[in-house]
Amino acid sequence: MSSAIEASGLVKTYAGEVKALDELSFSVEEGTVFGLLGPNGAGKSTAVKILTTLSQADSGSASVAGFDVVSQADRVRRSIGTVQQGSTVDREATGRENLRLQGQVYGLRGRELEARAAELLERFGLADAAHRIARGYSGGMERRLVVAMALIHRPSVLFLDEPTTGLDPEVRADMWTEISRLASEQGLTILLTTHYLEEADNLASQLAIVDRGRVVAEGTPEGLKADLRGDAIHVELAQADGNGHVGAALEALHEISEVSVEGRTLHARADDGARAVPVVLNALEARGLEVASVSVARPSLDDVYLRYAGRTFDRAEAEAEGSNR
């Protein structure tokens, strides 16, 4: 019933660029882990910056923990913990000093502060490194320290902006365990942004898929996948389809639907994948189109993304890469 985060109609345009946020709206129920999933450049980080009072929207409104992010920014800041992209630790200070300063700006003092810092250092496996300068920390240690710092004042809403980007696979797995553990804590609401499909799938209980600054689909990961009904068929052609042959070859088949072609890759959906495959292969062969590989899979979030954003996740990432920097 009560939502920890409400974003409604957020619009943000950076100078001389396209809209980063285009009427972005979503709401996050208290005590849940909410995932904002989208490719780089979809506007996830912009949304987090606005919700954490770092930046302001051109229009639209948002509230966090029941407070307006503009008119009650100070109340919002006291209620949230933020893990921003990359590592934001003070590298010239030790782990403990980083935690201490973070606590001090929230008004924690003396023994209470020391106890809380020690508790978090212990919990995030940093007790032995507490007295070491953060410059010497590994990527995973730095990230754990940032999360510990975000929790020092016991926030009710935690923002994790791309918490595992740039981490090694093993370290990422550790981080997932850590986040799952946080999620089980009573009352803590977590908003997580990610461009890793499996991360959203694993961690988020609710999901909003963001593309070009708007929410294109919302629901539980399972629900979103179930909505697709049927299997996903992926066909890799030997050559790119130059003149629309593929479309023509498959349009007529009623075993499959939602056909889309990107270069040499072909995606389609079928109620019964195993039965549809030979039909598809026959149709392609009849048009003289050579097939390099074919696969059938239960729907993944990738398929969900394709369905709602009209392009594959990889393609969207590549496009973002091309237009940014």
Next chain:
Amino acid sequence: MTVTLRDSWYMTVRHLRALWRQPAWIAVTLVQPIIWLLLYGALFKRVVQIPGFEGGSYIEFLVPGVLVMTAFFGAGWGGMPVIDDLNRGVIDRFLTTPVHRVALVAGRIVQGAIGVIVQSLIIIVLALIVGAHFRNGVGGVVLMIFLAVLLAAATTAWSYGVALYVRKEETLIALMQFLLLPLTFLSGAFMQLSLVPGWISHIADFNPLNWAVEAGRSAALKHTDWGFVASRTAFLLALLAVAVWFATRAFKSYQRSI
């Protein structure tokens, strides 16, 4: 208010700690005044023989100049670590906490001020060793250091604000280089203003660095012109207020752009 003061102190501690862990900085702090006061002072020792030059030794004349210049240069580069903090996301992190923006600026100002006091004391000791005499005693010297601190505080705040606007080390270096040396030479730091070309002394009247140098010299070394010292102190205080306002505005502009 008290919370902002306390936060300013926490930020100051952070910066001082970082400095303390860089022994190179301490060495530079010691070496710079030695070069200016002893080498430069020796080089132009006979300047005092120019007809019309008032007062005793050139080293004595040079003390307020070197003291203020050292403070000014140190503060001028105050924006560099700010850019580092911006790049590393440290400032973004603080901006999502309840800490007041003014406390972030004040932390750098107070750290800079402490640095200026330490450097100034080194300069004074050096000057005493080579025979300088401060005719107005400890009070005059303290007032001179205070003026240098005021100038440094205002300069730190400017540098901080500029850093938030430009966000590139190269740009900040270019801008500061454009500012620091010219302002030093368009002042009475190294030469009595009654002996320099008229246009320089006119510009010097509007040069904050010169306010601190001339007022400091008057306070520590001469028959003090209290009206002059008071007016220049007021100018520097006003400059500091404007600079802090500017840095706070720069935060707004920065946050609008991200």
